[in-house]
Amino acid sequence: MKIRKDFLPFSRPSIGEAEISAVVACLKSGWITTGGLCKAFEEQLCALTGAPRAVSLSSATAGMHLTLAALDIGPGDEVITPSMTFASTVNMIALHQAKPVFVDIDYGTLNLCCDEIEEKITRRTKAIIPVHFAGAPADMDRINRLARKYSLKVIEDAAHAVGAYYKGTHAGGFGHPAIFSFHPIKNITTGEGGMITLKSASLEKKLRLARFHGIERDAWKRYGRGGNPSYDIANPGYKYNLPDLLAALGLAQMERWREFNARRRMLAGLYLDGLRGTEGLDLPEVPSYDHVHAWHLFIVKVRGIARDSFMRKLADYNIGYGLHFSPAHSLSYVKKRFGVKAKSLPRTSRAAGRIISLPLFPDMTENDVHYVCAAVKEILKNV
Numbered sequence: 516m517k518i519r520k521d522f523l524p525f526s527r528p529s530i531g532e533a534e535i536s537a538v539v540a541c542l543k544s545g546w547i548t549t550g551g552l553c554k555a556f557e558e559q560l561c562a563l564t565g566a567p568r569a570v571s572l573s574s575a576t577a578g579m580h581l582t583l584a585a586l587d588i589g590p591g592d593e594v595i596t597p598s599m600t601f602a603s604t605v606n607m608i609a610l611h612q613a614k615p616v617f618v619d620i621d622y623g624t625l626n627l628c629c630d631e632i633e634e635k636i637t638r639r640t641k642a643i644i645p646v647h648f649a650g651a652p653a654d655m656d657r658i659n660r661l662a663r664k665y666s667l668k669v670i671e672d673a674a675h676a677v678g679a680y681y682k683g684t685h686a687g688g689f690g691h692p693a694i695f696s697f698h699p700i701k702n703i704t705t706g707e708g709g710m711i712t713l714k715s716a717s718l719e720k721k722l723r724l725a726r727f728h729g730i731e732r733d734a735w736k737r738y739g740r741g742g743n744p745s746y747d748i749a750n751p752g753y754k755y756n757l758p759d760l761l762a763a764l765g766l767a768q769m770e771r772w773r774e775f776n777a778r779r780r781m782l783a784g785l786y787l788d789g790l791r792g793t794e795g796l797d798l799p800e801v802p803s804y805d806h807v808h809a810w811h812l813f814i815v816k817v818r819g820i821a822r823d824s825f826m827r828k829l830a831d832y833n834i835g836y837g838l839h840f841s842p843a844h845s846l847s848y849v850k851k852r853f854g855v856k857a858k859s860l861p862r863t864s865r866a867a868g869r870i871i872s873l874p875l876f877p878d879m880t881e882n883d884v885h886y887v888c889a890a891v892k893e894i895l896k897n898v
């Protein structure tokens with residue numbers, strides 16, 4: 516087949532005139548850091564998820580940091596999470612001197628395997644962090660049941676989950692803290708950014724304080740007309756607030772999330788049709804329960820060829836790719852500090868060497884997908 520001249524990236528944000536105008540309007544407004552636009556963006560996430568509260572942040576990683584701290588997760592505590600997740604979650608657990616306890620995944624969906632959570636629970640377990648992997652919601656009924664039975668906290672990693680519904684409820688709508696990411700490859704972006712949706716008013720208060728130095732009131736209220744610029748700090752906090760400049764982008768993206776996800780779903784469908792039955796390739800599976808998939812990523816598993824050489828060949832075809840993820844149990848510090856054996860996570864280990872994320876983003880054309888499918892088939896045919 517003929518090799519395309521231009522590079523097809525693995526992901527690219529869809530930024531239109533509406534986004535550009537919104538950011539320019541914010542720039543001209545005289546207020547660019549955290550303020551009214553962040554508040555409006557938080558309200559949009561409440562409307563989307565059904566959660567009564569939302570706290571905007573500079574990243575999802577910041578959200579995980581603050582949530583673990585607010586829930587008092589620390590030395591001696593165990594947190595159950597899949598190893599097949601982004602390192603940021605495990606880093607935050609480790610930085611709190613707590614222990615990540617990894618649960619294996621389902622090979623087809625890459626979501627955590629709920630059959631194996633209960634056997635990992637000990638008297639030290641404090642929380643479960645499921646990931647709605649690649650936009651496929653985790654089995655929240657089963658996770659919530661276990662959390663109630665053992666009085667555990669649940670923190671949803673909803674980084675991939677704008678537009679993901681489990682049995683009619685959007686990710687983040689279950690009452691637990693849920694953490695969204697707006698990194699540029701995500702379903703909607705603010706450049707960098709994150710959001711915690713939640714129900715508890717007392718937790719929200721802690722998160723808002725910790726997000727901004729521990730200072731009681733937001734800067735925009737302190738510097739507004741008649742505002743009192745003095746402050747006190749009862750407990751030290753961090754500097755994790757989202758600026759309005761980025762919330763302006765987020766609000767404009769929120770207007771388009773349905774359009775984006777419909778496009779992702781259509782392109783994922785084309786991939787599934789185009790690659791079905793390809794020798795040496797396992798396609799992503801979807802959960803068996805009622806759900807709406809957000810199709811954040813399209814992850815295949817290559818069996819017929821070493822993944823590294825498959826990647827090199829994709830590059831020869833001018834096709835970009837991603838790797839989601841290097842499993843946490845294989846990271847040097849995790850191995851050294853927590854000593855997790857690969858054979859204790861057989862399906863994670865099996866998937867880890869085979870997964871590769873193919874290009875998927877709303878501005879991709881149908882021909883782009885056909886091109887990738889043809890290239891993948893040609894590569895696997897010629898091994």
Ligand SMILES: Cc1ncc(COP(=O)(O)O)c(C=O)c1O
Pocket residue numbers: 573574575576577600601603604646672674675695696697698708709
């Ligand atoms: C599953 C998962 N969790 C958390 C994060 C962290 O998000 P952020 O980059 O906004 O901190 C990511 C980002 O890639 C992710 O994929």
